[in-house]
Amino acid sequence: MSAVGNAFVGRLRSLVEKIVNVNPIRYLVNWSKLYSLWPVHLTTACCSVEFGAANCPRFDIGRMGVAAFFGSLRQCDLIIIEGTVTKKMAKRVKKIYSQMPSPRYVIAMGACAISGGLFYNSYNIIKGVDKILPVDVYVPGCPPRPEALAHAVLLLQDKIRKGRVNITKGE
Amino acid sequence: MSSMYFSVGPQHPGSGHFRMKITLQGDIILNAEPDPGFVHRSVEKIAETREYLQNVPLIERQCLSDVSSVTLAYAMGIEELLGIEVPPRAQYIRVIMCELSRIMSHLYWLAILGIFVGHSTMFMWGFGDRDILITETAEKIAGARVSYSYIIPGGVRYDLPDGIKEHTMKTLDYFQGRLKEYDAIFFSNPIFKRRTKGVGVLSRSEAIRLGVTGPTLRGSGVRGDIRKDAPYAAYDELDFEIPVYSEGDSYSRSLVRFREMKISSSIIRQAFENLPEGDFKVKTRKKVPEGEVFSRVEAARGELACYLISDGTRKPYRLKMSTPSFRNLPGFSLMKGSMLADMPPIYMSLDYWPLETDR
Amino acid sequence: MNEAQIIDELRDKFGERIGTPERLRQHRIVVTVEKENLLDLAKFVKDTYDLNYAISVSGIDYPEQNKFVVVYHLCKMSEEGHLPLVLTLKVPVNRQTPRTPSLISIWQSVEWHERETWELFGIEFEGHPKLERLLLHEDWDEEFPNQFPLRKDFLLEDE
Numbered sequence: 001m002s003a004v005g006n007a008f009v010g011r012l013r014s015l016v017e018k019i020v021n022v023n024p025i026r027y028l029v030n031w032s033k034l035y036s037l038w039p040v041h042l043t044t045a046c047c048s049v050e051f052g053a054a055n056c057p058r059f060d061i062g063r064m065g066v067a068a069f070f071g072s073l074r075q076c077d078l079i080i081i082e083g084t085v086t087k088k089m090a091k092r093v094k095k096i097y098s099q100m101p102s103p104r105y106v107i108a109m110g111a112c113a114i115s116g117g118l119f120y121n122s123y124n125i126i127k128g129v130d131k132i133l134p135v136d137v138y139v140p141g142c143p144p145r146p147e148a149l150a151h152a153v154l155l156l157q158d159k160i161r162k163g164r165v166n167i168t169k170g171e
Numbered sequence: 172m173s174s175m176y177f178s179v180g181p182q183h184p185g186s187g188h189f190r191m192k193i194t195l196q197g198d199i200i201l202n203a204e205p206d207p208g209f210v211h212r213s214v215e216k217i218a219e220t221r222e223y224l225q226n227v228p229l230i231e232r233q234c235l236s237d238v239s240s241v242t243l244a245y246a247m248g249i250e251e252l253l254g255i256e257v258p259p260r261a262q263y264i265r266v267i268m269c270e271l272s273r274i275m276s277h278l279y280w281l282a283i284l285g286i287f288v289g290h291s292t293m294f295m296w297g298f299g300d301r302d303i304l305i306t307e308t309a310e311k312i313a314g315a316r317v318s319y320s321y322i323i324p325g326g327v328r329y330d331l332p333d334g335i336k337e338h339t340m341k342t343l344d345y346f347q348g349r350l351k352e353y354d355a356i357f358f359s360n361p362i363f364k365r366r367t368k369g370v371g372v373l374s375r376s377e378a379i380r381l382g383v384t385g386p387t388l389r390g391s392g393v394r395g396d397i398r399k400d401a402p403y404a405a406y407d408e409l410d411f412e413i414p415v416y417s418e419g420d421s422y423s424r425s426l427v428r429f430r431e432m433k434i435s436s437s438i439i440r441q442a443f444e445n446l447p448e449g450d451f452k453v454k455t456r457k458k459v460p461e462g463e464v465f466s467r468v469e470a471a472r473g474e475l476a477c478y479l480i481s482d483g484t485r486k487p488y489r490l491k492m493s494t495p496s497f498r499n500l501p502g503f504s505l506m507k508g509s510m511l512a513d514m515p516p517i518y519m520s521l522d523y524w525p526l527e528t529d530r
Numbered sequence: 531m532n533e534a535q536i537i538d539e540l541r542d543k544f545g546e547r548i549g550t551p552e553r554l555r556q557h558r559i560v561v562t563v564e565k566e567n568l569l570d571l572a573k574f575v576k577d578t579y580d581l582n583y584a585i586s587v588s589g590i591d592y593p594e595q596n597k598f599v600v601v602y603h604l605c606k607m608s609e610e611g612h613l614p615l616v617l618t619l620k621v622p623v624n625r626q627t628p629r630t631p632s633l634i635s636i637w638q639s640v641e642w643h644e645r646e647t648w649e650l651f652g653i654e655f656e657g658h659p660k661l662e663r664l665l666l667h668e669d670w671d672e673e674f675p676n677q678f679p680l681r682k683d684f685l686l687e688d689e
Contacts (some may be wrong), residue, residue, distance in 0.1 A: 056298030088667035382639025493586030
């Protein structure tokens with residue numbers, strides 16, 4: 001019985017997905033996601049200084065539709081990896097990412113989060129956060145200026161706007 | 172009543188890249204144990220594989236909110252081994268940069284303290300002023316907002332740009348006014364006072380016994396400041412006082428930092444007034460002669476010591492940074508016996524910077 | 531109390547039991563001491579010169595001489611601030627059996643420093659109450675069994 005039920009729901013889902021991806025609806029769904037990105041408050045290394053600055057009066061990425069960082073990751077859909085991810089932190093990063101509800105996006109901020117940066121030959125770091133998470137936008141710099149982070153947010157919104165709405169994938 | 176164990180961080184609005192293991196009984200903290208290591212990037216090991224000058228940006232990453240003092244300790248060590256005298260103009264520029272980065276660091280701390288005790292205005296003001304006033308001045312001088320690698324062995328990288336004196340003076344004038352407003356809205360605020368007065372008291376003898384440093388030490392009535400006690404750069408030619416409060420609670424530690432911002436701006440003014448003409452750096456050699464050196468500076472969070480051992484090659488044999496945050500780790504024992512709601516003010520009053528601890 | 535006096539007094543008091551105290555420059559004295567005499571010397575300098583404040587504990591690896599050196603930097607802290615003098619105690623430790631007495635009974639502030647040195651160098655501090663993982667990650671022992679990152683025989687990738 002449950003197998004039949006699952007098959008039915010599965011078919012229903014793919015049908016809904018087809019409908020949702022018809023252009024005006026797809027645009028509407030994506031648009032509703034665009035301006036309410038809630039980042040997780042996870043600081044992995046020193047780029048957090050510039051992330052803090054980006055949230056505050058001078059640069060204020062809040063006006064682009066990124067809420068101020070928020071405590072509970074159950075309500076978040078954006079994770080900004082600020083700098084180096086050490087091996088000790090990597091476990092937590094994976095855990096935090098797995099607890100976030102879908103759809104979720106990842107911004108890798110800083111040279112260390114992209115490739116290891118200055119610490120490329122260290123024994124205790126992950127060389128690039130894309131080894132453990134699927135990264136949407138990379139922000140180069142050491143640390144990147146807040147304007148660069150704001151630009152990354154714009155790029156991410158562009159990606160969401162053009163993207164396909166995916167509801168079957170449970171992930 | 173049974174006790175409860177939980178961990179604060181690393182994903183928590185009040186922790187940063189850091190975890191505290193806290194044991195609670197009811198609302199009282201029985202034990203608070205720091206668990207550092209989330210940002211251990213092995214700076215000391217990597218430094219052994221790179222040349223002396225290449226290490227400047229590397230070691231500066233361990234404290235991105237107060238970069239000048241870290242690089243200054245390292246540069247002073249190398250200069251002592253090389254036996255070179257840094258020109259007076261460079262010494263004064265170093266003082267200016269160190270005090271600028273002290274204000275930068277204290278404003279960052281003040282902003283985070285504000286949000287920790289639920290004062291959002293202070294958070295916005297602190298970060299806003301930091302960006303508009305101080306970071307911009309640093310950018311004009313050194314070419315980058317926070318990570319400028321400006322202080323190098325032998326002096327500083329470039330000379331001061333034209334018109335920077337007027338710009339800085341204007342900035343500091345405005346900043347003076349802002350400090351009065353901070354006092355009115357935040358430090359005289361009865362809610363803030365009640366949340367921090369008598370919270371996390373560290374006695375004078377205990378402060379010395381635990382080996383804490385910086386404003387944490389000065390908040391407990393000890394006049395310990397390397398700038399006065401073992402002067403470096405041009406600090407012996409400038410006139411300034413060391414703020415000391417003897418209560419030893421979170422409020423007095425906060426007041427020390429608050430008054431230091433004012434004193435730092437007066438040091439910057441004096442340094443600009445007395446700025447000598449001349450060279451801003453001298454030539455250094457790539458190979459550093461054999462020997463060992465222990466150089467100390469007063470960073471924003473306290474005494475920072477750099478222990479450097481050279482074996483006569485282009486790379487350090489061993490570089491040990493004894494950082495103030497690491498030495499303030501025993502201060503977490505202050506949380507024992509206080510209420511859980513007092514944890515954020517105590518934590519913030521230590522001004523703990525995890526990157527500095529882990530290196 | 532100037533440096534020359536301290537050096538003379540240490541030499542008179544300890545004689546052959548410590549290496550010759552050396553004055554590196556103004557305010558810096560280095561004393562080498564074997565671990566058997568370490569506790570005596572540490573007690574003496576703390577009581578006599580009131581060096582109540584340990585600044586740092588470092589380890590150094592000398593594989594050619596088959597030894598580690600544990601370095602303690604001590605200074606005096608009074609109500610009126612630091613004394614500029616820094617006394618350095620150097621304790622050579624055998625590389626095969628790296629053990630040395632912990633100074634935590636004399637200076638409480640060395641606790642975290644010794645724990646870090648234990649972790650990164652593998653030097654055992656006898657009498658230290660808590661030698662546990664501090665900076666390295668939890669799976670270090672599986673990833674690099676019996677290796678200590680700050681030793682010279684631990685090589686990074688591009689060396």
